[in-house]
Amino acid sequence: MNNLSKLTFLLLPLLPLTACEDKGDELEVVEQPVPEGFALSAGNSTVFLTSTYAYDANSDWVRGELAARFRDGDGLYDDALTSSSGLGPVYAGYACGSCHRNAGRTTPSVWTKRADGAYGSGDYGFSSMLIYITRRNGAFFQNYGRVLHDQSIYGVRPEGKLKVDWRYEKGQFPDGETYELAAPTYTITDWYMPGLDGRNIRPEELFCTVRIPLRHVGLGQMMALDPKEIEALARKSNYPEYGISGRANYIFERGRMQLGLSGNKAQHADLTVELGFSSDMGATNSRFPEEISEGQRQIQEGGSMGLRYHKLDVSTRDMEDVDLYLHTLGVPARRNVNDPEVKHGERMFYQAKCHLCHVTTLRTRPRGATLLNGTELPWLGNQTVHPYSDYLLHDMGSEIMGVGLNDNYVSGLARGNEWRTTPLWGIGLQQTVNGHTYFLHDGRARNVKEAILWHGGEGEASKRLFMKMKKADREALIKFVNSL
Ligand code: HEC
Ligand code: HEC
Structure with missing residues (x-):
């Protein structure tokens, strides 16, 4: 799935924000070669950045008014609130x-x-x-x-x-x-x-x-997935030979039962902008007054x-801009894809069955994603994406060091020992972007190797396959993970 050699851009630069209905014949499709050594992670939303800003750049199709609102959203997102602007x-x-x-x-x-x-x-x-x-x-x-x-x-x-x-x-x-x-x-x-x-x-x-x-990598793509595809994955995710069976989380939000996607236990259906302002920063808003x-x-x-x-x-407008910003962020391309060790590591990733949970390839639904305010983002539609996640819950065990990853905290259907498979796209750039390699829901893993070694429960068989490998194979696998 990584042999895509062409990047397909959907250029809709001058269309207004509401450009969602039947503009199909106006789509100008421009093919552009993928730079040597890179591979697309999210179709037309892939960005070829390896710097501190690799997670924080807009997708290329974000133009015109979308770009202005992206900048506003980005600004609000980074804006340090004070007690007079609503903090606390x-x-x-x-x-x-x-x-x-x-x-x-x-x-x-x-x-x-x-x-x-x-x-x-x-x-x-x-x-x-x-x-x-x-x-x-x-x-x-x-x-x-x-x-x-x-x-x-x-x-x-x-x-x-x-x-x-x-x-x-x-x-x-x-x-x-x-x-x-x-x-x-x-x-x-x-x-x-x-x-x-x-x-x-x-x-x-x-x-x-x-x-x-x-990490905010691929949130727009996650929101553009068809819930039916995740439910289909949940039915498919049953590999008794490896003790793996994922299931979807459902939560009651905005007055109805919805499939959960975001958060470490897939405990939210949306990108939690209103909740973030309210619960994390103490800033009241129309949903949490x-x-x-x-x-x-x-x-x-x-x-x-x-x-x-x-x-x-x-204001509601401000929250909508932040929601737009999150949805339209680009996804960093994969790097070093021609490195023989990385290629070997990819084979090891499959050999250790990591891909049974860290699902490599999904397809977004045709109409893309819809923002909080109803604006549709058709550019996110019909894209082949490589999130390295099934967005499902897995029991990760309670044994390792007497506790495992179990936190005894229930969220929707998720029990204490159940976690959403963390999408791995962009993970190799975390050191560059944030200057550290702490992983897992609570940052207990100090590098990729420790993150893998904490996999118990449904992840136990996979971890054992990793442990049994030759050291060079393990290192190649980690190098592959860092190319994502
Ligand atoms: C105090 C730290 C903190 C602040 C401030 C904060 N977040 Fe978060 N955010 C987190 C943590 C921790 C998680 C994981 C929560 C969980 O899984 O229970 C998270 C998760 C998320 C997710 C889910 C991502 C995914 O991959 O599923 C989104 C989206 C998000 N935050 C957006 C925001 C926005 C927007 C704001 C500002 C309005 C914000 N956050 C402010 C700490 C923070
Ligand atoms: C049974 C499903 C499953 C399998 C198999 C699996 N993982 Fe995971 N993985 C998860 C879940 C769930 C998490 C989140 C756990 C947490 O945060 O507590 C995770 C987290 C991770 C993380 C940390 C990501 C981050 O940013 O915090 C890495 C790295 C990782 N897995 C790599 C691997 C590798 C490599 C393999 C194969 C050796 C593998 N996983 C096999 C389900 C799985």
Whole structure:
């Protein structure tokens, strides 16, 4: 599937945003050669960038008014909110881009040293993770809600701080090569209401799960998939010989049951723009008009904060621009595709059965994707894409180091041990774009090898096939992953 040699551009530069109906005869198709050593990842949305901006450039078909709105969306995305522009009072990040730097994955603060020498929530108004807390029975804590906001504006206390203790364990490949894995244990310190919930929330009552940001590679393509194709994949994803069987997540959103696609547990149907502004940054909007800290005593007693309840922090137009920005980002092309080691690594990827979950090729539906405001993006339609994901949930096990990837956190149909196969496109550029190689939902893996070694449950057979390989084969496989 990587022998495509021509790039097909759909040029629709002068058509207005609503250019969706029957303009077929106006499509000008321009074929352009793919530069040597590269391969298309997402058809006409592929961009040939290998720089810090590889995740953050628009697709080539983004022209005219679309381009203007892309720039607006990009600006809003990176715009650092302040207390006067709607940040907080409590929050987890101060901009979409504070966690998704360059549309990627900001260095996870699970690996940030705190003032007290432990790892976890930064002390200086910075964090790049989401901390979810629940009671063991799944209920949320009153006065806290779903997300523990570990940052706050001046005069307000953060809801709490995350402390991460890393436990290390050594292991060995059959050929004797050694490795080490790090498993996190989380505690919450500095609860903002020690007198009340601090006393009530005992560690043994608390489930805490941490998520590091996801790379924004291929979100438009993901939204242009036909839910029926994902459902068909779920029916097909049954390989008893390898213990693999994926299933789709469904969630109740916007008044109806929908297929989940985004998030580490495929727990959202859309690109979570309104939720991001509200839940991550404390910025109210038309979908989430209430402050996330509504009802918190410290806020009610703060008085001055009351004013903001009457005005939304982010306009609908702004959120639509951010939604457009996310949908129209280009997908970096594959690199080094003619390198013999990379080619060998690709064969090893199939040999280890990685592709049974990290599905290499999908086709977007003919009409493409539709934005929050109803604008259609036909350019995203009918494209052959290589996300290296089935967007399905898989049980990843609870055994490794006594915990596995299980976080005991339920999202829609997804149980604690179930995760959406992370799309691997663009993964090899994470080091360039974000300056680190932390992987998996909580950033516990410090490189690709550790990420693979954490695969248990349905991923166990595949991991074992990887482990049994010759060292040179394993290295080639990793090199292939880094060419994505
Ligand atoms: C505090 C850090 C933080 C901030 C701020 C933040 N995000 Fe995220 N984002 C995350 C994390 C963590 C995840 C993974 C969540 C999960 O799986 O539960 C995520 C997931 C996403 C996803 C799903 C991606 C995928 O591949 O499925 C999208 C889209 C997204 N964020 C968009 C946004 C937008 C838009 C904003 C600003 C309005 C924003 N985020 C602000 C941390 C953040
Ligand atoms: C049973 C399905 C399955 C198989 C087989 C599988 N994976 Fe995964 N993979 C996943 C899931 C699910 C995740 C997300 C787990 C998490 O974040 O906790 C993941 C995550 C990853 C990540 C981390 C991505 C990131 O950006 O955080 C890498 C790298 C990866 N897999 C590579 C591989 C390789 C290489 C193989 C073959 C040796 C493989 N996987 C086999 C399901 C699978």
